[in-house]
Amino acid sequence: MFRTGIEPxxxxxxxxxxxxxxxxxxxxxxxxxxxxxxxxxxxxxxxxNPSGIRATVGADAFRDRVNEFIADYQVGTDGNIPVVEPPPGSDIYLEAAMWYWRPVLRLQRGAEYTLHLSSLDLNHGFSLYPLNINFQVVPGYDYGLRVTPNEAGEFHIVCNEFCGIGHHLMVGKVIVIDPPAAADAGTPSDRADVGSDASADAGGGR
Amino acid sequence: MNAFRTCPTTGLKVHSQADALIKANAVVATVTLLIGGIAALLVLLTRWQAVLLLDAEMFYRMLTVHGMNMLIFFIIFFEMAVLYFASAVLLNARVPAAWLGWVAFALMVVGTVMVEWTMWTGRADVLFTSYVPLRAHPLYYLGVILFAVGALVVVGHFFAILVVAKREKTYEGSVPLVTFGALTAAIIAAVTLLHGAIIYIPTFLWSLDMMPVDPQLYRLVWWGLGHSSQQINVAAMVAIWYLLGAFTVGAVVLNEKVSRSAFVLYILFISMASAHHLLVDPGFGPAWKIWNTSYFMYMAVMASMIHGFTVPAGMELGMRLRGATQGLFGWLKRAPWGDPGFSSLVFSVVVFGFVGGITGVTFGTEQINIIAHNTLRIPGHFHATVVSGTAMAFMGVTYYVIPLIFRREIAFYKLAKIQPYLFAIGMVVFSMAMTFAGTFGVPRRHWDISFSMAPFQPEFSPAVDLIIGVMAVGGLLGIVGGAIYIVVTVVSVFFGKRIPEGESGLGMEGRGLPLGITNPPRPLTSADDGSDLESRGWLGTIPGTMVLVLIFLLAFITYYFVNWNLLSFVWRVG
Structure with a gap:
């Protein structure tokens, strides 16, 4: 005999x-x-895959690495944020803090980089727009992700973890350029005007 | 014993202290729902970029208020009422230590007031998750601790009621399935609240500069509270599905073994869901992520897929046994769609499964989380589970609690009948639009997606504006539905027409009572064994449900693999 759920x-x-x-x-x-x-x-x-190379790192130590990285590869500035163009295959460092991403990265399409993410203060959220690639940035931790940009264009890094009143101001930039062989003009570092690099298909990430 | 009254509708013996504790917890739940609902409106009108009502500071403050009131206070107060109902009322049992119930209630109220005070006065602009090292006033953490301790005492009290009922033989054999489901919720609640203690006590001490707290460890343990508390909701909601099915259409339990085993799967594996929030975190490796995010190879997902089948199947079979045998869906046609308990039940099952469940499992996949984490896809998912699923079911059961426990007629009954429709349609549009906006990378918890004052201005696709507009319209409709619910319940409870003592409500149509009370489903006898029902091969005697769940599976498979496809287009990352 059948019974309902309220009867023994x-x-x-x-x-x-x-x-x-x-x-x-x-x-x-x-x-x-x-x-x-x-x-x-x-x-x-x-x-x-979100595996990456995972390690702990103090805020000061990470800041030193970022500064060294900028000193080695800086090619200009965008606003007051340094622009760096590291060689393909290198380790690259991105510093998240209230409320900025530093530096602006200039990468080559098709090259692999190991992108190290960490925060100097609170949790932040790395969200690469318009591709919609998202990673958590946790203070005290170094998240080393091997990334390979697959198209040229201008991308933005939006912070998508609440980090206080200036959260919405925290926007960074990544510029992806065609590799020298495919680009018709000189070496990548010849391009001083980094802001004008946005190619037409930058908005068509998907 | 005059401490008991006999319910004229169900024949159950109800202890006066059970009555009182259910009422107290339900009333406070509704108050916190109102606070959370006002915050919802303000948050919605700010995220609707065209309106941008609040400034940044107030926006994050109201978002904190919304999250805490809805996800913690409203839900858990309501669940405390459900626990008393499923134990003392359904088992004809007494409440052995009513004073303890009141102490727990007082602790929870004091904790709630402390948290409300710190939030509203700007001392805790840390959002629901309060990720360390974001810092709130110490009383904020202490308030949460008091609330959790109070809730833990109620859970212990619930276990005590079960023991007393068993010893005093107030029921025969095993507890009913609904009580078993509530027991599941209570066990998960105990685990969850312990996580809460483990994380909030050190964080409280940290806020007093007495010890350090690691941000990654905080995220791990905090989500042991944060996500697992949503699993209390799932278990409580499923128990209410079975309850409402029984009240409204006389739904039967197909097989006690299957349904109870599915609840056991929840207990065993569902607490692993903390990992859902840590899939793109630096602190954990792939093996840990895969194992935990999948709840031990998706065994808790399987449990939900089983309940998602047995609940409608029980309704179909219950109705077919009572003569609704026409075609595949004749039973649905003859169902009491004007009973707000029934419509709430159906919307809760369907939206929880189709929108909330499918998106949840998909976004909780280790790699797919890369294209979902912290975007609007996440709140899109959980508004479909916890609002359209859990809150919808809680609203539905309220339409039975008011006459059965408060002994009042439902005020504005015509409005109450359309309330589930407004709320469900609004929330479906809202959740789906939110999820869709998230696929464009629109972040959650963000005051200004025009980035007007930022150093760079990424421009979202023009489609995003439109989708956000649709989301706002859906959200407003949902808020209207929620407001109707609050008005109806408050007016009914405090000013509603009393149901005369000893009156069962039978046949009292047009009087503000749901159909399940005025025209309850015919009780089944041993002759109703289903042997005279037509069996259609492997579709058996429940062909309608089988077709529905296969459609569900198809939607699930499609959405899941579309997301893998979307993922394959983004940069290689590893």
Whole structure:
């Protein structure tokens, strides 16, 4: 006899499951296994994983690394923020603090960089617009992500973790240029006017 | 014993202290819902970039108020009422230590007042998550601690009621499924509130400069509270699904073993969900992330998929047994759509599953989280689960609690009948628009997405303005639905027409009582074993539900793989 959920069940309720219900339970189980398998599979075959190189780093130590990085590769300034153009394959450093991202990065399309993210004060959110790539930036931790830009253009870094009253002011910039072989004009560092680099397809990230 | 009254509608014996504790907790829940709702309106009118009502400081303050009141105070006060209802009332049991119930209630109220004071006076502009090293006034943390201790005492009290009921043999055999679901919620609540103590006590001491707190560790343990508390909601909501199904259409339990095992899966694995918030954090490796975000290979997701099947299937079978046997969906056609308890139940199941569940599992996938973390996709997801799912179910059950516990008729009953429709449609539009805006990278918790004063001005696609406008319209509709709910419940509870003592409400149509009370579903007998129902092969005797869940599965698969596809276009990162 059937009962509702507000009545105590029959004395013995450990009963055989009806066929239809069993079918659904197995379908659900199978789908859950697919969901689970996709993540390791993407680590093996996919190109986007949030693994990175993970370490701890103090605020002062990280700031020193950023300053050294800027001193080595600075090619100009944008507003009052230094612009750096590191060589492909290098370690690059991005400092998050209330309320700025430093420096502005100039990267080559198709080259891999190890992007180190850390914060000097609160939690911040690295959100690369318009691509919609998002990572958490936690003070005291160095998140080293190997990134390979796949299109040229101008991108912005929006902070998407609440970090106080000036949260909405915290916008940074990444410029991706075509590699020298593909670009028809000189070496990348010849381009002094970094602001005008935005290519037409910058807005069509997706 | 005159401490008990016999409910003329259900025949259950209700202890007077259970009555009183349910009422007290439900009333405070509604007050905090009102506060959170006002904050919701202000936040919405600010995020609607065309209006931008508040300045930045007030926006983040109101966002903090909205989050704390809705996600903590409203929900947990309501759940305390649910715990007393599912134990003392459904089991005909007494409340063994009513004084303890009142002490717990007082602790929770004092804690709430402390938190409200610090928030409203600008001493805690730290948002719901209060990520260290953002700093609030010490009384903010202390308030949360008092509230959590009070809630923990109620959970202990609930266990005590179960023990007393068992010992005094107030019911036969095993507890009903709804009580079992509430027990699940209570066990998860105990684990969750312990996480709360583990993180808020050190943070309280940190706010007094007495010890350090690591920001990453804070995020890990805090989400053991923050996400797990949403899992209390899930368990409580599913219990209410079974409850409302029984009240409105006489839904049956297909198989107690399956439904109860699914609840056990929640208890075992659902607390691992802290990881959902840490998928793109620097502190954890891929193995840890995959294992935890999947709740032990998605066993808690499987539990929800089982409930998402057994609840409608129980409704379908219950109705077919009572003669609604036409075609695949004849039972849905004959369902009591004018009963706000029933419409709330249906919207809660459908929106929780189709919008909240599918987006949640997808965004909680380790790699897909890269294109979802901290964008509007996240609040889009949880407004579909916790608002359209949990709050909707709580609203639906209120339409039964008012006559059964408060013994009042529902005021403005015609308005109450359309309330679930307004609220559900508004919230669906709101959640989906929010989720969609998030796919363009629009950040959550952000005062000004025009970045007008920032050093650089990224420009969002023009589509975003339109989507945000749609979101605002949906949100406003939802707020209207919520406001109607508050007006109806407050007027009913304090000024509603009393139901005469001993009156069951049977046949009293047109009097502000839901159909499940005026025309309750016919009780089933042992003759109703389903043997005379047509069985359609592997679709069995519940073909309508089977078709519906297969549509759900198709939507799930599609959305999930579309997101993998979206992810594959962005930069290589690893």
């Amino acid at each position: 069940p029959e004395r013995v309720w450990w009963k055989k499951v009806h066929k239809t219900e069993k079918v659904w339970v197995w379908i659900a189980f199978g789908w859950c296994m697919v969901l689970f398998a996709m993540m390791p599979l993407w680590h093996a075959r996919g190109g986007q």
